[in-house]
Amino acid sequence: MNTLKFIFKEIAYSRYNFLLSIIAVTAGVGLFVAFFTATRASDRETKKIMLYLGQNLRIISNDTDMDFFYEQGYPDKEMPQQYFADFQNTNIFVYNHVSATLQKKIDWQDSKVIITGTSPEKPTKQKPMPTTYAIEPGTAHVGYQLAQKHQIKKGDTIEIDGLKLKVENTLARAPSEDRDNIRIFMDLTDAQKILNLPGKINEIKALECLCTIETPGGEIVEPEQLARDELKKILPQAQVLLSRGIADIRQKQRDMIIKYANFIMPTLCIVLGICLAVLAMLNVRQRQSEIGILRALGYGSCRISILLLGKFVVIGIVSAVAGFYAGTQTIMYYGPGIFKITAKAIQPDYSLLQTAIYAAVAFSIISAFIPVMLAISTDPAKTLKND
Amino acid sequence: MIKIKNLTTTYNKASKKVIALDDLTLDIAQGQFAAIQGPSGCGKTTLLMTIGAMLQPSSGDVVINNENIYSLSQYNRNRFRAANIGFVFQMFHLVPYLTILDNVMLAAVKKDKSSKDRARQLLDEFGLAHRITHRPDQLSTGEKQRTAIARAILNNPPLILADEPTGNLDPENAAIVLKFLKDYHSKGHTIVVVTHGQETKNIATVKINLKDGKLS
Numbered sequence: 001m002n003t004l005k006f007i008f009k010e011i012a013y014s015r016y017n018f019l020l021s022i023i024a025v026t027a028g029v030g031l032f033v034a035f036f037t038a039t040r041a042s043d044r045e046t047k048k049i050m051l052y053l054g055q056n057l058r059i060i061s062n063d064t065d066m067d068f069f070y071e072q073g074y075p076d077k078e079m080p081q082q083y084f085a086d087f088q089n090t091n092i093f094v095y096n097h098v099s100a101t102l103q104k105k106i107d108w109q110d111s112k113v114i115i116t117g118t119s120p121e122k123p124t125k126q127k128p129m130p131t132t133y134a135i136e137p138g139t140a141h142v143g144y145q146l147a148q149k150h151q152i153k154k155g156d157t158i159e160i161d162g163l164k165l166k167v168e169n170t171l172a173r174a175p176s177e178d179r180d181n182i183r184i185f186m187d188l189t190d191a192q193k194i195l196n197l198p199g200k201i202n203e204i205k206a207l208e209c210l211c212t213i214e215t216p217g218g219e220i221v222e223p224e225q226l227a228r229d230e231l232k233k234i235l236p237q238a239q240v241l242l243s244r245g246i247a248d249i250r251q252k253q254r255d256m257i258i259k260y261a262n263f264i265m266p267t268l269c270i271v272l273g274i275c276l277a278v279l280a281m282l283n284v285r286q287r288q289s290e291i292g293i294l295r296a297l298g299y300g301s302c303r304i305s306i307l308l309l310g311k312f313v314v315i316g317i318v319s320a321v322a323g324f325y326a327g328t329q330t331i332m333y334y335g336p337g338i339f340k341i342t343a344k345a346i347q348p349d350y351s352l353l354q355t356a357i358y359a360a361v362a363f364s365i366i367s368a369f370i371p372v373m374l375a376i377s378t379d380p381a382k383t384l385k386n387d
Numbered sequence: 388m389i390k391i392k393n394l395t396t397t398y399n400k401a402s403k404k405v406i407a408l409d410d411l412t413l414d415i416a417q418g419q420f421a422a423i424q425g426p427s428g429c430g431k432t433t434l435l436m437t438i439g440a441m442l443q444p445s446s447g448d449v450v451i452n453n454e455n456i457y458s459l460s461q462y463n464r465n466r467f468r469a470a471n472i473g474f475v476f477q478m479f480h481l482v483p484y485l486t487i488l489d490n491v492m493l494a495a496v497k498k499d500k501s502s503k504d505r506a507r508q509l510l511d512e513f514g515l516a517h518r519i520t521h522r523p524d525q526l527s528t529g530e531k532q533r534t535a536i537a538r539a540i541l542n543n544p545p546l547i548l549a550d551e552p553t554g555n556l557d558p559e560n561a562a563i564v565l566k567f568l569k570d571y572h573s574k575g576h577t578i579v580v581v582t583h584g585q586e587t588k589n590i591a592t593v594k595i596n597l598k599d600g601k602l603s
Contacts, residue, residue, distance in 0.1 A: 006485075013484030293480040296441060297494050297538075298469025300462060381436035384476055384550070 007310040014283060021279045021315045022322065025364055028272040029323025029356050030330065032265065037331040039261060041339045041346050058241040059087065059204040059231065073179050074103035074114070078200035081188075083235050084119060087204055090234050097121060100201040102191045108160055111146060114183045115160070117191020119201070137187040140165035144173040145181035160184070161194045204238075273367045276315075280368035284308060284375035291375055292383035301376050308375070312368040316361030323360065324353045388417040388546070388577050389438060394447035396433055396600075407433040408444065409600035415593060417545075420569075420578045422591030430600040431581040432550055438579060439548045440468045451546065469496050473539030475549035475568075479531040481523040487534050488519040494541045502541065509537040513567070529560030536567050547571060549580040553587065565590060 011018045064075040084100035100119040105112055120134035135141065142152050147170035152158060156167045165186055174180040192198050231240045284291070287308070294304050328348045336343035396408040407430045415421050423431045436442040437449060440456045449456050451471065456464055473494070481490045488506055495502035510519055513533040523531055532552060539547055549568065553561035561584070569590055572578045580587055588594060596603045 009484045009489075289478070289480050290482045293474075293476075293482065294493070295465075296439070296468070296474045296480075298465045298467075298496075300465050379442070381433070381442040384436070384441070384474075384478075384480060385432050 003306060003310060006307055007314060010287075010307075011311060011314060014286070017279055017283050017286075018311070018315065021276055021312075021364075022319050024272050024275045024279065025315055025319030025360050026323040026326060028268060028363065029320050029360050030327035031268060031323075032359070033324050033327025033352055033356060034331045035261060035265065035327075036352060037328065037346065037349060038335065038338075039257065040349070041331070041335055042257060056242065057204075057206040057231075059083070059206070059235060059238045060202065060241065062237050062239050064239070072105065074101075075202045078102070078197055078202045079204075079238060081119075081199045081201050083238060084201055084204055086234055087206070097205075097207040099205050100188060101203045101205065102188055102195065102197060102201050103203065104191075104195050104197075106160075106195075109150060111149060112182055113146060113160075114179055115191050115194055116183045116185045117188040117195075118185060119188040135168070135185055135187050137190055138165060139168040139186065140190075141169045141171060141185040142167055143181045143183040143185075144171050146184065147171070158184075163190060163194050165190065269363065273363065276364060276367035277371060280312065281371040281374075283311075284371050288375060288378065288383050291378070292380040295380035296384060304376055305372060308372045309365055309368060312364040313361055316364035317357055319364070320353070320357040320360035324356045328352075388419070388452065389415040389579070390448070390450040391438070392448045392450075394434075394437065394444050394449065396430070396437060396442065396444045406600050408437065411447070411600065411602065413595065413602060415577065415579060415595075417577055418572070418575050419593045420572045420591050421580070421593040421595055422588050423579065423581045423595045423597060424583070424588060425597035425603070429597040431597055433600075434595075434597065435548050435550055435579065435581050439472055439474060440464050469494070470542060471544050471546055473542070473544040473547045475532070475535050475539045475547065475552045477551040477554040479523070479528075479535045479555075481531055481534060481538075483523050486520050486522060487515060487526070490523065490534055491538045491541055494538045496542050506537065506541055509541065510534070513537050527560075528555055529557070529563065532556060532560065532564050533567070536564065540571060545576055547576060547578045549578065551581055551583065553582070553584055561586065 060069065060075040061077040061079045064077045068076040081100065088098060098121055102117040103114055105114050107113070118135055140158060142158070146152065150158075152167055152170060154167055154169055157164050158167060159165075165184075171180060171183075171185075186194075188201065192200060228240055231238065291304055291308075294307075332346060332348065335346040339346060391411055391413050394408050394411040395406070397404055397406050399405070409430075411434070423434060425431055433442060437444050438451070440449075440451075440459075443457060448458075451467075454467060456467060459467060482493065485493070487510060488503075491506040491510060492498065492503060495506070507516070507519065510516055513536065515530060515533060515537070518526060518530060518534075523534070526534065532555070536552070539549075547568065552568070553564050556564060565586055568578055568580070580591065582588060582591075
């Protein structure tokens with residue numbers, strides 16, 4: 001009788017043991033496939049969410065002295081105001097808020113003041129009603145420190161380099177390290193007049209900015225790189241800096257999930273491996289007489305090992321297919337509800353099937369190996385004695 | 388046929404050294420029907436398993452047909468056993484998930500058509516032709532033992548080793564089994580039987596009495 005027929009007859013005979021073994025390995029494979037597919041979906045989702053969360057973009061001139069920028073908090077070089085229009089006219093980016101600013105530190109009445117001119121937000125197709133507060137020309141918002149020092153109140157008029165501005169508001173105290181305490185906010189055109197920089201800006205800020213470009217094949221790329229690549233096309237003389245506060249938190253969450261996976265999957269493998277080993281032990285104990293008689297009939301250890309372990313190869317293959325199907329169906333069913341943004345990208349990954357077969361077969365054999373070897377090494381004479 | 392020289396087998400039981408066979412020397416000639424007898428625990432089954440190349444002795448030699456079986460490699464010993472020795476056990480030791488025919492065929496050195504034909508022929512001779520597709524759990528104890536004997540003699544081995552082959556059988560089936568063994572012996576084959584039964588002792592040509600691992 002050939003080996004396969006032998007194995008399948010034994011499987012049919014000890015079907016409950018076989019079924020329990022199948023369930024144990026299928027559960028492992030199914031969870032692995034579901035978890036792996038979910039992790040990849042989560043990865044896509046996180047990246048998409050990071051895109052959707054948007055980046056806080058700071059667009060500054062290419063030739064900005066970055067030492068100055070990081071020290072002072074604003075760029076030392078200006079860009080044409082046209083850049084702002086170009087940025088707003090492109091439909092590549094959508095954002096919650098965009099503004100152009102012109103900032104420069106000057107001496108004013110024995111104080112260091114950062115003149116900060118801001119442009120009004122242009123209504124767009126996506127955002128017909130700008131949400132940000134626009135500063136009216138001829139008005140100013142005075143930082144806390146300046147207002148305190150110079151006794152400036154709402155309704156006062158201040159004069160900076162000959163330009164009179166009505167104080168619309170004085171700002172609340174910002175955190176001590178924040179430069180807003182020494183800023184005077186005004187309309188961009190007023191700042192350009194004071195600083196004698198007509199038609200110039202030195203920064204574009206886009207908050208919660210989202211790049212709408214779809215990459216070929218729906219591939220998800222790092223949002224930072226995508227934003228840089230797309231901006232280069234429309235503002236070649238500018239550079240972009242990103243602050244990623246929320247995105248970083250998401251990234252940390254994702255890293256945490258991966259850490260959990262790295263703990264859960266090996267633990268699961270150990271538990272299921274023990275279950276399978278116990279089932280293998282029960283099976284080979286029942287087959288001790290069979291092993292003994294096979295030895296008496298001249299079968300070698302190698303042949304008997306193949307007969308015993310062959311069953312676990314079958315268990316591995318059947319469980320891999322069943323587990324792949326179960327895991328895939330589970331994630332296909334529940335995945336779209338969990339990963340709403342990338343729902344369409346959740347597809348069966350058939351490359352996992354091959355991996356699952358190899359892994360499940362190896363897992364089954366490794367789990368059964370010790371019980372099988374113990375059974376084979378048991379003295380057959382003891383088994384065959386009349387007890 | 389079988390030459391046993393200074394055979395000693397010891398094992399440990401509860402940290403105590405037990406001598407199962409103690410410097411045993413004996414010969415069993417070709418064509419003998421030998422009955423090994425003695426009280427429980429005297430080493431009968433140990434001797435049978437040692438003759439059957441199943442139990443490595445602590446010391447001494449077992450020579451069967453001029454082959455010192457424990458000087459052979461494990462592989463060659465397996466092959467020797469398959470070709471030259473047939474086993475019959477009290478507990479039958481049939482593989483429960485195989486049919487009767489497949490159980491008999493397990494012993495076939497060559498899994499060819501002639502072996503299968505011989506297996507069918509033996510089962511027919513033993514009155515089991517109508518049972519060949521049945522599994523062991525569908526047989527009576529007598530039928531199980533007849534199947535085990537058919538398996539033991541499939542390769543027409545020159546030596547049959549039987550460990551209390553009638554111990555689990557009613558007198559009628561025991562008589563059938565003994566008749567088969569007697570017939571096989573009458574064809575010139577050697578039979579070694581461990582037994583407590585008087586009927587077996589009566590047909591034996593040689594009686595080997597063991598006590599505490601020694602001939603008595």
